[in-house]
Amino acid sequence: MKDFAALLERLAFTPQRNGKLRLLAQYFTAVPDPERGLALAALTGDLKLRAVTASLLRGLVAERVDPELFAISYDFVGDLAETIALIWPEPDAPPNDTDLPLPQLVEELQQTGKAGLPALIASRLDALNASERYAYLKLATGGMRVGVSARLARAAFAEYGKLPLTEIEEIWHGLKPPYLELFAWAEGGDKPESAALAPFRPVMLSTATDLDALSALNPADYAAEWKWDGIRVQAVSDQGTRRLYSRTGEDIGGAFPDLLDRLDFDGVIDGELLVRRGDQVGTFGELQQRLNRKTVSKKLLESHPAGLRAYDLLLWGGEDLRALPFDSRRARLELAIAGLGDPQIDASALLEFSTWDDLAALRADPPDAVIEGVMIKRRDSPYLAGRMKGPWFKWKRDPLVIDAVLLYAQRGHGKRSGYYSDFTFGVWDGEELVPVGKAYFGFTDDELKALDRFVRNNTVDRYGPVRAVKPTKVVEVAFEGLNRSARHKSGVAMRFPRISRIRDDKPAAEADRIETLRAMLPPEVT
Amino acid sequence: MARLPLVTRPEGLYCPSGGFFIDPMRPVDRALITHAHADHARAGHKAVLATRQTLDLMAIRYGDDFAGARQVADGVMQVGDATVSFHPAGHVLGSAQISVAADGQRVTVSGDYARVANPSCAPWEPVPCDIFVTEATFGLPVFHHPDPATEAQKLLASVAAFPERAHIVGAYSLGKAQRVIMLLRQAGWDAPIYIHGALQRICDYHIAQGIPLGDLRPATDDCMKKADFAGHIIIAPPSAFEATWAQRFPDPVLAFASGWMSVRARARQRGVELPLIISDHVDWADLTRTIEELNPAETWVTHGREDAVIRWCELQGRAARPLHLAGYEDEAE
Numbered sequence: 001m002k003d004f005a006a007l008l009e010r011l012a013f014t015p016q017r018n019g020k021l022r023l024l025a026q027y028f029t030a031v032p033d034p035e036r037g038l039a040l041a042a043l044t045g046d047l048k049l050r051a052v053t054a055s056l057l058r059g060l061v062a063e064r065v066d067p068e069l070f071a072i073s074y075d076f077v078g079d080l081a082e083t084i085a086l087i088w089p090e091p092d093a094p095p096n097d098t099d100l101p102l103p104q105l106v107e108e109l110q111q112t113g114k115a116g117l118p119a120l121i122a123s124r125l126d127a128l129n130a131s132e133r134y135a136y137l138k139l140a141t142g143g144m145r146v147g148v149s150a151r152l153a154r155a156a157f158a159e160y161g162k163l164p165l166t167e168i169e170e171i172w173h174g175l176k177p178p179y180l181e182l183f184a185w186a187e188g189g190d191k192p193e194s195a196a197l198a199p200f201r202p203v204m205l206s207t208a209t210d211l212d213a214l215s216a217l218n219p220a221d222y223a224a225e226w227k228w229d230g231i232r233v234q235a236v237s238d239q240g241t242r243r244l245y246s247r248t249g250e251d252i253g254g255a256f257p258d259l260l261d262r263l264d265f266d267g268v269i270d271g272e273l274l275v276r277r278g279d280q281v282g283t284f285g286e287l288q289q290r291l292n293r294k295t296v297s298k299k300l301l302e303s304h305p306a307g308l309r310a311y312d313l314l315l316w317g318g319e320d321l322r323a324l325p326f327d328s329r330r331a332r333l334e335l336a337i338a339g340l341g342d343p344q345i346d347a348s349a350l351l352e353f354s355t356w357d358d359l360a361a362l363r364a365d366p367p368d369a370v371i372e373g374v375m376i377k378r379r380d381s382p383y384l385a386g387r388m389k390g391p392w393f394k395w396k397r398d399p400l401v402i403d404a405v406l407l408y409a410q411r412g413h414g415k416r417s418g419y420y421s422d423f424t425f426g427v428w429d430g431e432e433l434v435p436v437g438k439a440y441f442g443f444t445d446d447e448l449k450a451l452d453r454f455v456r457n458n459t460v461d462r463y464g465p466v467r468a469v470k471p472t473k474v475v476e477v478a479f480e481g482l483n484r485s486a487r488h489k490s491g492v493a494m495r496f497p498r499i500s501r502i503r504d505d506k507p508a509a510e511a512d513r514i515e516t517l518r519a520m521l522p523p524e525v526t
Numbered sequence: 527m528a529r530l531p532l533v534t535r536p537e538g539l540y541c542p543s544g545g546f547f548i549d550p551m552r553p554v555d556r557a558l559i560t561h562a563h564a565d566h567a568r569a570g571h572k573a574v575l576a577t578r579q580t581l582d583l584m585a586i587r588y589g590d591d592f593a594g595a596r597q598v599a600d601g602v603m604q605v606g607d608a609t610v611s612f613h614p615a616g617h618v619l620g621s622a623q624i625s626v627a628a629d630g631q632r633v634t635v636s637g638d639y640a641r642v643a644n645p646s647c648a649p650w651e652p653v654p655c656d657i658f659v660t661e662a663t664f665g666l667p668v669f670h671h672p673d674p675a676t677e678a679q680k681l682l683a684s685v686a687a688f689p690e691r692a693h694i695v696g697a698y699s700l701g702k703a704q705r706v707i708m709l710l711r712q713a714g715w716d717a718p719i720y721i722h723g724a725l726q727r728i729c730d731y732h733i734a735q736g737i738p739l740g741d742l743r744p745a746t747d748d749c750m751k752k753a754d755f756a757g758h759i760i761i762a763p764p765s766a767f768e769a770t771w772a773q774r775f776p777d778p779v780l781a782f783a784s785g786w787m788s789v790r791a792r793a794r795q796r797g798v799e800l801p802l803i804i805s806d807h808v809d810w811a812d813l814t815r816t817i818e819e820l821n822p823a824e825t826w827v828t829h830g831r832e833d834a835v836i837r838w839c840e841l842q843g844r845a846a847r848p849l850h851l852a853g854y855e856d857e858a859e
């Protein structure tokens with residue numbers, strides 16, 4: 001437990017992705033089986049423990065700490081598990097400093113009945129130190145929230161084992177904690193066979209392109225289709241087991257029972273998950289409302305029904321089609337989808353074009369607001385794992401841009417320590433500037449230095465690590481789309497905002513107004 | 527009813543019989559100062575009574591003319607109708623508790639104090655009293671300061687894990703910085719430690735007072751290129767994190783040495799990557815233990831979490847009251 005607790009401590013204070021990868025890889029190297037596998041499962045959310053509720057923990061602490069002192073403390077600390085970890089009175093005879101093994105702690109949590117849990121947890125809290133108590137409570141309550149996604153944990157495993165991430169994702173859902181065979185593979189053993197039904201297959205990804213790059217290619221060699229602004233998914237049905245995976249192999253089917261019900265086939269479809277009402281396609285914002293829910297209400301299922309727009313066919317009726325050229329798979333896809341006869345599952349339409357200029361014209365004027373560009377696929381391309389340059393391209397619509405005024409800046413981390421590199425910017429709402437987004441990339445190193453200098457010379461207020469600056473600096477902000485947001489004062493939320501240009505030529509008064517942004521919002525669904 | 531030996535006034539804690547303030551927030555005629563931290567020791571008093579080291583440190587920070595007259599505390603002294611004496615508080619170099627006997631009662635004003643051994647100053651001593659005036663900076667039961675030696679090990683482990691990066695430790699320039707340096711020396715780190723210019727004179731003074739801080743070099747040494755700081759430890763006041771000063775070091779790990787670092791949200795707010803829980807104040811256990819050991823008839827609680835300490839006294843059936851003195855900062859810790 002000591003190693004795991006130390007790992008969580010370091011992860012909590014390591015904001016950079018590379019730093020986290022390195023810490024995790026070091027942990028996997030240093031810690032033996034089965035502990036490291038259980039830790040990996042805890043981070044990927046695959047460690048299924050009996051739910052230890054917040055009220056159980058509150059009850060335990062109330063037996064040992066005055067409720068008023070606990071309330072004052074919780075108010076100061078802000079996190080229940082952390083408050084309990086810190087406030088838990090250590091026994092008079094200090095615990096001998098033996099390291100309680102993580103596997104033992106996990107096993108007893110799994111095997112203890114509901115009635116026995118409070119006594120078990122209390123005895124363990126008595127035997128652990130504060131940092132271990134925190135790790136133990138995070139483990140027991142399930143919601144780790146320690147700044148590591150399942151994807152990042154797997155990427156760290158790939159780095160530690162020098163293995164391709166796509167291959168790990170492919171077999172992941174067939175493996176169980178503590179992943180002994182996975183660690184054996186990383187240390188030079190054989191690749192584990194996945195015996196699970198409906199496994200995830202690595203997804204084929206595209207690279208970005210533009211008209212200049214395309215002009216060197218023969219349009220007749222390529223097919224094109226719309227790039228829909230939903231979530232790229234892999235829908236799998238295998239002898240009655242149905243799964244919906246994100247393109248990184250996350251099983252997201254739990255939030256989409258309506259779509260799972262419709263996967264009445266035996267095969268693997270690559271497509272776009274969308275909210276669909278007949279021919280009308282919902283915005284990304286609407287789809288987001290369906291994500292990450294443990295239970296989906298009947299009302300939401302009716303108002304935001306899920307659908308699938310199919311791009312490709314990987315397996316069908318037991319046959320692996322991935323080695324076939326795109327054109328052949330496409331023909332099989334059309335047949336397969338027609339055979340389903342389900343209005344919520346259709347094949348993405350191919351676009352007719354004979355020159356790249358034709359395609360450019362289509363891209364410039366898409367028939368639906370939920371289209372974010374075009375996909376271009378070589379007609380002879382097999383379905384390959386990962387992102388390689390060549391067979392598939394994405395040609396996204398031009399980003400939206402606005403001119404905004406810098407309002408706040410915050411210092412960065414690591415190589416950007418000491419530089420103000422995270423910027424909040426706003427636009428005019430009447431006579432006031434209202435914040436509309438935050439960006440921390442898009443600029444060159446020289447531009448970063450210039451922005452840092454501007455922040456230092458124009459600070460008007462400080463709030464902890466944040467500085468408010470004199471609202472005089474205009475920046476061009478590019479972003480991929482705009483959603484309605486009740487959480488932001490401005491009512492809008494940008495997707496992938498970045499600072500694309502510094503507009504020293506523009507006075508703040510000429511920056512954009514909130515009305516300009518509102519006009520970019522997708523139509524509201526009533 | 528008998529007159530109280532100490533009362534609160536807008537300027538701070540006042541002794542009517544002695545005609546003096548203890549650690550006043552504003553310039554006064556006569557001030558007794560517990561220690562040289564800026565929120566306790568302010569410039570501009572007409573007369574100051576403090577330990578030799580506190581007076582020296584005030585002169586370093588404010589210049590030689592920081593007060594009209596100054597007097598070194600020495601044994602039991604008469605001030606007006608009160609008798610006063612200074613006793614080590616274990617907080618920073620020169621720090622003292624002030625014992626006041628007046629109006630038939632003995633009061634111990636702790637100032638800021640710590641019970642854990644601190645190689646950069648003399649250890650805390652119990653001073654029997656009727657009224658104990660305690661600080662409450664870490665007066666919440668969530669605060670248990672770990673053994674500072676393990677925190678120093680944490681820093682050295684990080685230096686070993688990230689040899690290509692510099693480690694900048696934010697530490698308050700008086701007390702905490704020297705404490706961290708001593709902890710590193712005790713852990714066997716005998717490489718040069720680079721210090722921010724704001725620390726130079728205070729570190730020099732510690733060395734002159736016999737605290738062996740070892741090889742200290744200015745972090746602004748022109749001979750050092752950016753990459754040369756890889757694998758080195760730099761100590762700076764936390765405000766330096768915000769300055770362009772921090773840009774001279776290669777991909778630095780930002781550490782911060784403070785009792786606040788045990789609470790994650792506090793550490794993250796400061797953008798800290800390596801929190802080091804090193805405090806010069808009593809934690810909850812030491813604070814409540816001190817009250818039990820001294821067993822005063824009354825406990826007065828000042829600066830920090832007065833509410834929680836008062837609640838604890840209530841549960842113990844101890845007479846206690848909050849002083850509600852404004853002006854002391856806890857962020858400096």
